[in-house]
Amino acid sequence: MTDFAAPAFPVEGEPLEAAHTSPDTLTLQARRRSTVAKNMGEPGPSPDQLKTLINIGARTPDHGKLFPWRFIVFEGEARAKFGAILEKVLREAEPGGPEERYELERNRFLRAPVVIGVVSDVTENYKIPEWEQVLSAGAVCMNLLIAARAMGFAAQWLTEWYAYDRRVKRALGLESGERIAGFIYVGTATEAPAERKRKPPRVERWEG
Numbered sequence: 001m002t003d004f005a006a007p008a009f010p011v012e013g014e015p016l017e018a019a020h021t022s023p024d025t026l027t028l029q030a031r032r033r034s035t036v037a038k039n040m041g042e043p044g045p046s047p048d049q050l051k052t053l054i055n056i057g058a059r060t061p062d063h064g065k066l067f068p069w070r071f072i073v074f075e076g077e078a079r080a081k082f083g084a085i086l087e088k089v090l091r092e093a094e095p096g097g098p099e100e101r102y103e104l105e106r107n108r109f110l111r112a113p114v115v116i117g118v119v120s121d122v123t124e125n126y127k128i129p130e131w132e133q134v135l136s137a138g139a140v141c142m143n144l145l146i147a148a149r150a151m152g153f154a155a156q157w158l159t160e161w162y163a164y165d166r167r168v169k170r171a172l173g174l175e176s177g178e179r180i181a182g183f184i185y186v187g188t189a190t191e192a193p194a195e196r197k198r199k200p201p202r203v204e205r206w207e208g
């Protein structure tokens with residue numbers, strides 16, 4: 001998308017509409033699918049688009065105005081640098097190959113032009129339950145998926161093994177109370193997805 005016009009973000013206190021009728025948004029949500037990272041290529045979001053994506057992610061509801069999340073952007077050469085860390089960690093943890101396995105790690109973040117790490121940053125022992133803070137970080141990820149799609153990009157929410165590896169977390173500068181909520185891969189689909197199996201929603205009516 002070359003003719004990107006960033007939406008107008010409101011300033012604090014600005015009166016806002018309570019609803020925004022957008023059949024297009026409903027269609028987007030009804031038909032949205034993840035595109036697997038291996039089916040992504042260039043282009044990715046421009047600097048303006050990336051800024052808008054993150055600003056939309058940062059407008060996610062959170063209880064207590066804690067903003068219990070932060071973002072780590074991986075693009076360009078930094079993706080390969082991160083891959084080198086993953087490879088090193090894996091070589092140490094599982095020495096002796098096979099080489100293809102290490103190569104996979106080296107190239108992990110090269111699958112998409114941009115990866116946005118969403119870090120859940122929980123304030124422990126505080127009046128806002130930790131559970132709610134974690135949920136908010138998950139909602140940030142979902143907001144990013146939708147916004148990326150609305151900008152014309154394919155996206156996927158992944159954690160994979162490295163979201164949980166303490167050496168990788170240390171290399172990323174995660175502190176105590178911080179966890180990876182997701183790595184949001186964003187790019188252009190090289191292959192369109194098809195609808196997947198879905199179970200009907202489990203719904204009951206509470207009748208007392």
Ligand SMILES: Cc1cc2nc3c(=O)[nH]c(=O)nc-3n(C[C@H](O)[C@H](O)[C@H](O)COP(=O)(O)O)c2cc1C
Nearest residue numbers: 032033034035156157158159160161181182193196
């Ligand atoms: C928190 C979270 C972590 C995920 N991590 C992975 C992962 O590590 N590997 C994977 O193949 N899919 C992972 N997924 C699933 C995909 O992102 C995607 O949701 C799924 O493939 C189909 O989703 P769709 O309904 O958006 O198409 C994860 C999903 C969530 C919500």
